[in-house]
Amino acid sequence: MITLNKEFNGKILDIGGGGEGVIGRLYTNQVVAIDIRQDELDEAPPGFEKILMDATHLKFSDNSFDHVTSFYSLMFMSAEDQKNAISEAARVLVNGGELHIWDCNIPSAYPEPFCVDVTVSLPNEHISTTYGVVKKDTQNTLSITNLCLKAGLVLACQNRSQNSFYLRFKKG
Numbered sequence: 001m002i003t004l005n006k007e008f009n010g011k012i013l014d015i016g017g018g019g020e021g022v023i024g025r026l027y028t029n030q031v032v033a034i035d036i037r038q039d040e041l042d043e044a045p046p047g048f049e050k051i052l053m054d055a056t057h058l059k060f061s062d063n064s065f066d067h068v069t070s071f072y073s074l075m076f077m078s079a080e081d082q083k084n085a086i087s088e089a090a091r092v093l094v095n096g097g098e099l100h101i102w103d104c105n106i107p108s109a110y111p112e113p114f115c116v117d118v119t120v121s122l123p124n125e126h127i128s129t130t131y132g133v134v135k136k137d138t139q140n141t142l143s144i145t146n147l148c149l150k151a152g153l154v155l156a157c158q159n160r161s162q163n164s165f166y167l168r169f170k171k172g
Contacts, residue, residue, distance in 0.1 A: 002102065002166075003121045010066025013092060015055045015085060016073025017044065020129055023069045024048035026122050032065075034058075056084035063094045070101045072118060072131050074144060079137040083147050090151040095172035099153055104164045105140040109133050116163065141165045 004026055014023040017033025018040025024031045024047060031048040034055060035041045041050040053059060055073075068089040074082050089099050104116045115132035144167060145155060153169035160166075 001119045001121055002164075005123060008067045008098075008100075010097075011064070012067045012069060013058075013060070013065040013089070014048075015068065015070045015089065016040075016076065017048075017069075017071075018050065019043055020120075020127055021045050021048070022071050022120055022122075022127060024050075025125070025127075056081050056088060058088045058092055060092045062091055063097075064092045066094055066097050068093055068097070068099045070099070070103065072103055072116075074101065074103050075106060075114075075116075075131060075133055075139065076135075078135065079139070079143070082139070082144070083150075086144075086147045086153075087151045090148075090153055090171055093171040097171050098156070099148065099167075099169040099171070101144060101148075101167040101169075102164070103139070103144065103167075104131075106133070106135075106138050107140075108138065110136045118164070141167070 012027055012031045014031050014033040018035035021044030024033050028047045033050045034053040036054050038052050106114050113132050113134045117130050120127040148169045156170045157168040
């Protein structure tokens with residue numbers, strides 16, 4: 001179980017923030033959620049801004065956000081898209097801003113799909129869902145950490161549990 005409490009101050013960009021809209025549910029009007037799929041944005045609950053946008057080509061100015069979050073969204077990207085999305089996230093972060101990543105290790109997702117059950121405890125609700133992908137690229141804590149370090153971010157915190165992980169990086 002992932003327990004999230006309202007801890008971030010300032011403006012938050014949530015990458016892949018459609019669907020369950022976990023970060024948007026918690027931080028409401030602080031959040032600008034982007035997703036590459038309109039149907040995912042339409043499915044997300046109300047209470048925060050939602051924009052159809054590709055995380056690999058963000059339309060925001062440099063140094064626009066205090067926090068960038070990625071809640072189980074990197075797993076849906078190819079390795080190249082992950083690299084570009086993380087680079088873009090670093091670009092739009094203010095100096096001293098933080099990138100927060102919740103995701104999972106994927107040893108194999110092809111030809112059989114990879115699925116992970118996720119339960120989130122928010123202050124006023126619990127969310128249970130399953131995320132699943134079919135892709136040829138694998139990912140793990142180390143591969144994501146390396147992409148963030150190459151983007152100029154500094155690892156500030158990491159927590160692992162079974163196949164899932166949380167990583168927090170700081171800019172400048």
